[in-house]
Amino acid sequence: MRVIKAANYEEVSRRAAMLIAAQVLIKPNAVLGLATGSSPIGTYQNLVAWHRAGDLDFSGVTSVNLDEYVGLDGTNDQSYRYFMNEHLFSHINIPMERTHVPNGLAADIAAEGAAYDAMIAALGGIDLQLLGIGNNGHVGFNEPADVFTEETHLVDLKEDTIEANARFFASRDEVPKRALTMGLGGIMRAKKILLIANGEAKARIIDKAVNGPVTPQIPASILQLHPDCTIIYSEC
Numbered sequence: 001m002r003v004i005k006a007a008n009y010e011e012v013s014r015r016a017a018m019l020i021a022a023q024v025l026i027k028p029n030a031v032l033g034l035a036t037g038s039s040p041i042g043t044y045q046n047l048v049a050w051h052r053a054g055d056l057d058f059s060g061v062t063s064v065n066l067d068e069y070v071g072l073d074g075t076n077d078q079s080y081r082y083f084m085n086e087h088l089f090s091h092i093n094i095p096m097e098r099t100h101v102p103n104g105l106a107a108d109i110a111a112e113g114a115a116y117d118a119m120i121a122a123l124g125g126i127d128l129q130l131l132g133i134g135n136n137g138h139v140g141f142n143e144p145a146d147v148f149t150e151e152t153h154l155v156d157l158k159e160d161t162i163e164a165n166a167r168f169f170a171s172r173d174e175v176p177k178r179a180l181t182m183g184l185g186g187i188m189r190a191k192k193i194l195l196i197a198n199g200e201a202k203a204r205i206i207d208k209a210v211n212g213p214v215t216p217q218i219p220a221s222i223l224q225l226h227p228d229c230t231i232i233y234s235e236c
């Protein structure tokens with residue numbers, strides 16, 4: 001595990017974007033695993049800027065996102081599909097049909113999860129998975145639990161996650177209570193992992209995830225077992 005402490009959000013974003021850009025330059029048909037939340041916004045801004053400058057071509061890239069709220073469709077401005085279109089996909093030349101986000105409206109969520117994992121396998125797996133981290137150590141929406149869940153699955157969001165994500169909604173009541181998330185098996189199967197985080201609370205949970213025991217109570221701690229994981233964080 002490589003742990004890089006950066007000075008601030010801008011540096012985290014720039015370094016993370018450099019690693020993603022390197023992946024795309026090395027393998028123009030890379031499969032990128034992407035994340036939402038406030039953490040990756042600066043990373044995506046850099047990628048968009050480098051694309052606009054003519055330095056980065058996403059025409060061969062395929063993307064798979066980690067998670068989606070249950071019950072929100074892609075036109076809802078709080079959905080993760082909407083977020084990805086707004087912050088990245090609409091500003092680069094990735095073919096929209098090769099951008100994948102779990103379908104939070106699927107009638108059969110279990111079948112959607114299995115199909116999502118099969119789709120990733122058929123793509124040959126994820127070359128580089130970008131992750132944020134929740135204050136409670138969740139990755140994607142894999143919440144603290146008694147076991148690590150391997151496959152893409154339905155989760156009931158923890159109260160602290162609903163609380164943390166309420167800032168993006170008009171009111172706390174509007175935050176969906178359930179989500180569909182790639183499992184920890186799917187994340188761990190990625191060839192490379194890049195986790196980014198900012199702020200004191202995130203620095204504390206990263207310390208536990210990196211230096212504490214590997215436990216499903218801190219889902220990100222499983223990354224200690226990944227052969228090629230980079231964490232870039234800053235305390236502010």
Ligand code: GLP
Pocket residue numbers: 035036037038039040066067131132133134135138139140141161165
């Ligand atoms: C959500 C997402 C995670 C993300 C986390 C942290 O719960 N499902 O993928 O890492 O929020 O978000 P932020 O970066 O806004 O702190």
